[in-house]
Amino acid sequence: MDYSSGSGEYKKDGRWKRRVLPVAEAQRRVLLLAAARRTASELTPLAACGGRRLAESLRATSDWPPFARAGLDGYAVRAADTALASPQAPATLRVVDSVAAGGLASATITPGTAARIMTGAAVPEGADAVVMLEQTAEAAAGGEPAARMVRIAAAASPGQHVAPRGEEFRLGSPIVEAGELLAPGHVALLGTFGYAAVPVYKRPRVAIFATGSELLPVEAPLVPGRIRDSNSAMVDALVRECGAEPLMCGTLPDDPVALRAALAEASERAELIVTTGGVSVGDYDAMAELLRELEAWEEAGSSYSADEGLEEVHTDSTGVAEASGRGGQGSMLLFNRVSMRPGSPTSAALLNGRLVLALSGNPGACFVGFELFAGPALRAMQGAASPDLPSIKAVLGEDYSKGSPHTRYVRAKLRFGEDGRVYADAARFGKSSMMASLAESDGFAVIPSGSRGAAAGELVQVLLLKRFYS
Template structure:
C-alpha cells in the first residue's frame, strides 16, 4: 500500500485504528475470545512476529548494555545534567569538626543545667569564634565562648545556647560575661563530626543524574573535576519523499518534517547529542548511504517513518534485508552478513549474529506496532513510526531506556505509577494500548489520570500536553472510569 500524504499525518496511526475492523486485528480479537491472548508472539500475515513490549524493551536494553559509552572528565561547574561514570565517596567526615548550628554561646551543659529567666547562669566570656576560625581557649567550668553559625565548637564546650536566650553582662573586674536564661542539654545546636557523612561513604553511584544538590556535595568533598559518561551521539533522520524542511512553504501533498526536531529534543532531554541527518527519500540506497556517512560519529541511529508494510516503507525493507542475512551453519550457530560489506564499519563480509541481527520488527502495542529495532555491526538502529504521536510513544518505550542504559543507568525502563482513571477508555485492543493523559492529584491525594482529547494515534493536537501514558491491557474491553490503571510517566 503506497503511503498517502504521510505517515506523519495519517499513515500508520489511522491504519492501526482501522485494523480492529478487518484483517490481522480481527483475527487476533478472535484469538482473544478463544483464550489465546497470553501468547507472547504472533506471526502476522506479513510474516512479522509481534513481541510483547516488555520483551522488546529487554532486547533493546541488552543490546544497549554492550554499547555503554566511555567517560570523560569535566569541570565541576559543567557536570550538572550529566551522568556519573564513577562512584563518588566522601573524602572526609562531614562535618569535619563539631560545628555550631546558630549564633550564640558555646558552653558546658552542666553550667546551665539550672538556668532560668529569673535565675540565669553567669559565665565569663573567654573567646569569640567566627566561621573559619579555631578557638584559642578551652571552655572551662564557669566560662563560655561567643560563637557564630558554622564555627568549630571550642574544646570543653558541649552545647550552644542561641543568642536570643542570653544577655550581655559585666563582671566586677570589668571583663565580659553572659547571662544564660534557659537550661540546655549536651549536644544542643551542635552538628557533631561525621553527622552527615563518614569518610569513604558512598555519595552517588555511576549512572546517577547529577543535579545541583550533587554539585554541592561534589564541591564540598573536593571534586574539582568529575568523571561523567560521554553523551551518546544519536543520528536522526526521517524517511519520506513527501517531507519538507520546517522552514519551507507547504506544497500540495507535502508536509513539514517535525519528527526529526521532536526526536532531537527528546534525545537532548535524555542526556545525548543529536546528529541531524535531515530528510531522506523512500530509497534504501539513500538510507544506507546516510548511515554509512556518519557511521564513525554515531553511537545509535533513530529513524522515523517507513516501518509499515506499504510499497514505499523503506525502513521495513532495510530491516527485512538484515533479517534475511541471518543464516544457520551446520552447527546451529547463527551468522549474519553485514549490509553492503564494508559500508558499515567492517571490511569483513560477515560478522557474528551478536553484532548484526534484527531485535524485533513488530511489537504487540497500540499505537506503534510496526516499531522495529536491529543491531548493525554492534550499533543500535531503532526505527519508529512517522506519525509524530506514535513516534513519541516509541521513543519513550525504547529509545530513552536505551540511551539511559548507554549512560550506565541500570533501572532504565520508564517509571510506572498507579492512578485512577477519570473518564473511560472504551475502545478494546488486541494489544496493550498507550493512551495520552494529563495527571492531577485529587483532594484525597490520589493520582488521577485524565485521558486527553484528540488522543487518537493519528492526532497530534494533544501531544504537547501529555504527562503520562495510560496502559490499557489487551482484551475485549477498554478501561472503566474510576478503574485503577498503570500510567507510564513522561519525563
C-alpha cells in the same frame, strides 16, 4: 491480509512476515544491546557536571562535618553549667573567646566559661552545646566588663545546636553511586569533598533521520500532498532531554539504496541511530524493506532468553556481541512489530554494530516509541541502573472503551482529586497521527490488551514523562 494474534505473524501478499513481540520483551532486547554499548567516561569540570550521569561511584574524602560545628550564632558552653538556668535565674558565665566561621578558638571552655561563636564555626574544645543568641544577654559581674560576661536564660542539653564531626559522612563512605543523574545537590556534595573534575559518561551521539518523500523542510511553504518534517525536531528535543547529543541528518526519500548508504555513514558518527517513518507495510516503506533483509534475533541463535536480566551484560559486555554472531560489528533484526498501540510497526536492529531504532512516522506513535525504547536505551548507555520511565498508579478518569489485541499507551493528563487520589484523564486528540496533545501530556496511561478497554474508576499504570516530574 491475514492477522493472527495466536501465531504472532502479519502477512501481506506473501512478502511480509512479522513476529509480534510483547513490549516488555522488545524493551529487554533493546536494553541488552544498549547496556552493552555503554559510552566511555570522561572528566568534566565540577560546574559542568550537572545533568550528566556519574561514571564511577565516589566516596567522601573526609569526615563531614570535618569538625564539631556550630549550628547557629550564640555561645558555646558546657551544658552542665546551664543545667539550672531559667529566665528568672539565668546562669552567668565568663566569656573567654570569640570564634568566627573559618577560625579556631584560642581557649578551652572550662567550668564557668563560654565562648561567643558564629554559625559554622568550630566548637571550642571543652564545649558540648551552643545556646542561641536570643536566649542570652551580656552582663557585668565582679568588676568584669559586660562584654566579658554572658547570662544564659535557658538550660542547654549536650549536643544542642552542634553538628558533630562525621554526622553526615564518614571518610570513605559513598556519596554518589555510578549511574546517578547528577542534580544540583550532588554537585554541592562533590564540591564539598574536593572533586574539581568529575568522571561522567560521555553523551551518546544520536543520528536522527526522517524518511519519506512527502516530507518538506520545516521552513518550506506547504504544497499539496506534502507535510513538514516535525518529527526530526521533536526527536532532537527528546534526545537532549535524555542527556544525549543529537545529530540532525535530514530527510531521506523512500529509496532503500539511499537509506542504506545514509545509515552506514551514520554508524561511523553515532552510537545510536533513530529513524522515523517507513516502517509500516506500504509499497514505499523503505526502512521496513531494509530491516526485512536482516537475520532475525531468533535465527541468529541469541543465547539470551526472555527470563534473563541485564546483570550479565553489566559485568560482561561481550556477551551480546557474541550473541549477534558477528563480533558486535554485524547486523541483526531485534524485532519489527510490537504488541502496542500506537506504534506497533516500531522496529529495532543492530546495523553495522550500531543500535538502530526505527520509529513510526505518525507523530504520536513516534513520541510513544521514543519514550518506550530510545529513552531507556540512551539512559542505559549512560549507566542508569533503572533506565525505564518511572510510573505510578492512577484512577482512570473516564471510560476508555476501545479494546485492542495490543496494549495501549494513552496520552494522559494527571490531576489530584478532592479525595486525594491521582486521576488520569485521556488527552483529546490522542490518535497516533495527532499532535495537539503531545505537549500537554503528563504520561501514558497503560490500558492492557483486551476486548473492553478500561472503565472509569479503574486503577491503571501511568508511565510518567519528564515534563511531569521535572
